[in-house]
Amino acid sequence: MALINIVEPAGHSVALDVPDGWSIMQAATAGGVDGILGECGGSCACATCHCYVDERLMAELPPAQDNELGMLEHVVAERRPNSRLACQIKGSAALAGATITLPECQE
Ligand code: FES
Incomplete structure (x- = not known):
């Protein structure tokens, strides 16, 4: 379990526990975080x-x-050097204290 901060598109910071083995996308969508969809369920296809x-x-x-990297070419919001897909980042101790910022739009 790692506690991270997610900054929603409107600028609100949300504290979120990411269980080991879960992705940030799974934890965020289960936790009702605004601004992340995860439409493909985490199969790196959306x-x-x-x-x-x-x-x-x-x-x-x-x-x-x-x-x-291929899917990052299809993001709707600006792609930046620190752009990643949250479904590909798994919960681990390394995440503790990290800040993840969500873009202004996902589709
Ligand atoms: S949930 Fe679809 S690419 Fe991450």
């Missing part, structure tokens, strides 16, 4: 879980795999 990852976590995460 890009509606786009998020911006803080600098520290970006350095600790494994690099995005080819399928994630």
